[in-house]
Amino acid sequence: MTVNETRKILDSVKDLDEKVNSIIDSLEFYKEKSKKITATYKSICVQEGGTSDTVAECAAKIVDLQHALSEVWDEYINHRDYIEALVNELSNPEQRYLLKSKYLHYKKWTDIQESMSDFFEKEYSEAYIRGKLHSECLKNLAKSIQKCKNDTKDIKR
DSSP states (O other): OOHHHHHHHHHHHHHHHHHHHHHHHHHHHHHHHHHHOOOOBOOOOTTSOSBOSHHHHHHHHHHHHHHHHHHHHHHHHHHHHHHHHHHHTOSOHHHHHHHIIIIISOOOHHHHHHHHHHHTTSOOOHHHIIIIIHHHHHHHHHHHHHHHHHHHHHHHO
16 A cells, blocks of 8 residues: 555545535535426426426436435445544554544644644644654555555455
8 A cells, every 4th residue: 555545545535525515515406496496387288297397307306316415425424434443543643633634624734733733732833744744644554554454355365
């Protein structure tokens, strides 16, 4: 497991979070739209209904989005739990704190620097956190992931 692969795994949590939020936004749009739909009558023919299918189409879209949200939400939660479990395996509390802040809470580097300085009662520079500490975190997490994969292979044998 490389550091770049590890970072992609960490970044994928936010990607899934954005996917969830996108579906929620679409769902809210269609729910609002459904409240504004009024029946429009067509000329009534023997073989046609009298109203358009706009309400049914909107309802179907809402149902589809709810199913999609359920699937993506489950994927997001499972992936987030997996990442959190991997991060919790790290022995260094500073590294755990940094990775959770950055990749599970989506904090900015300046916010991480401030909160780490307060939490650990130690002064950190943003450059140190972004550079050396973050690099060490990714390397150690990559090792942990690789170990987990190797352990899984051993169990399957």
